[in-house]
Amino acid sequence: MKKELELYLHIPFCVRKCAYCDFLSFPAEKEIQKQYVNCLIEEIRQFDLAEDYVVSTIFFGGGTPSVLEGSEIIRIMQAIRERFPDIREDAEITIECNPGTLTEEKLQIYQKAGINRLSLGLQSADQEELKLLGRIHTYNQFKENFYLARRIGFANINVDLMSALPGQSVESYRCTLKKVCELGPEHISAYSLIIEDGTPFAKRYRQDAAKREAGEKPQFLPSEDEERQMYEDTAEILSEYGYHRYEISNYAKAGYVCRHNVGYWKRVDYIGFGLGASTLQNPLRYKNTDDLQEYLNRDFSKKELLVLTKDNQIEETLFLGLRMMEGVSLSAFEEHFHCPLTVIYQREIQKLTEKGLLRIEKDRISLTEKGIDLSNMVLSEFLLG
Template sequence: MRPLQIYIHIPFCVRKCAYCDFLSFAADQETQRAYIRMLLREIEAWQDRGDEVISTVFFGGGTPSVLPAEEITLVMEALKKKFSFAGDAEITLECNPGTLTAEGLSRYRRAGINRLSIGLQSAQDKELRLLGRIHTWEEFEESYRLARAAGFANINVDLMSALPGQSPAAWRDTLEKVLALAPEHISAYSLIIEEGTPFYERYREDAQRRERGEVCRILPSEEEEREMYWMTEKLLKERGYERYEISNYAQPGFACRHNCGYWERREYLGFGLGAASLMDHTRFADTASLQQYLDGRWRGETQGRLTRAEEMEETMFLGLRLRRGVSFAHFYRTFGVTMEEIYGEVLQRLERQRLLERTEERIFLTKRGTDISNYVCAEFLF
């Protein structure tokens, strides 16, 4: 049986956050119900090959927990009817504080969901208001308590640093408060101001200043951002969290298997608005038009079969996001040539610059290489 990952996109949220450029939006209950009906049809229509076993499922968004819990249950039932599941399948639901209830969490558990990813972003109410979040720190604490009471023993908390007006001291306070709760996993990202968001219009000039190394008026300076970045690794390491990927930390045994699958280029199948898939060396995605999706025209354009060179590039720049890096043996088994034959000059140059390090089995980023990972990974593009 071939392992297969599944992603379910739920695009709905209470309201759009000021920094968010994801495919998400608020919608009325009638639209939400129509969407779920079409999502169930799309799952049912998939031509199962019969040799696949589901290793992970990830409900992402948007905020999947804005839906009534029974609709999440319907999707899980449709998946279990269509596919075979591994006995230890990791099934994650993204959720936000303020959208969780004791009854809903109990229903999630009965449906088979065994991992929650809670979007906190900050423990400072002032920062939460700035971000446009719908909750306070106190409401997050209550949601977290309800999740533990419902029996969830695998919880991720999403955090975001380098926010407008944020100081290293405020970021430390956020980390300390979250660490006191001992979640199994923490995702810690730096704010990226994306075009088309309210933040882009509000802070564009300051973001450009920071990129040029000039003094910022509102956003933290580059030095402050670096301080927060390394503070995160130091504090989490002291509390027993392994940094297994550039932005992700986990207690032993709790690395997110679904996300690791993306970085290792395992096959995955996406259902829902704009959801992407990688199957049989081909990338394709559902339509990003809600009306087309609700009309039953869910399949978007296929990007086409990946070339051998494209797959080599992805193997390197995705695999190097993981702290364990890329296996020489895996590269040879996949492509029939050694990594040295294809990337020898690049590997040697980056090792001389102390951005890459190797063992007999693997190549991986050094601490310095992790700090400028975008530059390192771009070196592997043909």
């Protein structure tokens, strides 16, 4: 029986680096983009054992994949179909897009290539907040792109949102949530801003922290109380509009969970093609070079190769699986690891259930509402050794 496989294609290019972004992404000339696509196609063609898998999802991530010419996406999809003979008829095929880079022609080409899910990076519906983030688009451009995608026939659209942004108030965030919900996308990903080292935001955050220590009012980010209120508003408002929370930061209408991400959280094998892309072929985990010149020289050798031990796999199963509201199946865990989860983690489970952070119902172990709020602390309890 063939194993399920997910494919990830990393497109590192963007129009302009956002002030908060630490992803492997950067602007590049069209000629570099074409060279990169040629290398990406060559890497796909060199993949061994494609016949052993059935592909269930394909995901173009970045960067901003929609900066590529539509013809390049067609070429990449053709290479995938030629190398992977068994792609499910109902495979979920997603491309990440930023407003300001989409056109009617590109969207029509995506459909022709078999792409059936769009992920639109809005982040905020407030123009001042978008400007502070360094986004290249306006909210009106986002709406135009959203309506255009609907007219062309895309029936599965995700919208990315962020909270705890510079200059953001509780009220402006609620306004963003409601505006997006009124549009009715099938899926919403709502993340809190994380300040990453090496970004322009990191420098401003340090300045803000110094003001806090000096007893001055910070200017950069919302207060902890405001951030907490935004977190609570996310679940409440999205629920009112019919979105089911199925993972800590992801909400979907019935039947529209992101299958690619669910596969990641359930540790389905996935192959990452492109610069810096990661791969999991149980029990192996590795990544590609993140040096553009090396990649353009067709260096597809695997970096950071790690053979996951049984303990590594058990930890990952809990770390990733408990992010989902459905949690982890006890019977599936025991079948795979030949030992009951409740035996391996007997002490941790007892402590966390007594604190009201974890629950066991029938065949599943999952976080409680309180546990979701304290998920980082809860998940750290499942480190073995």
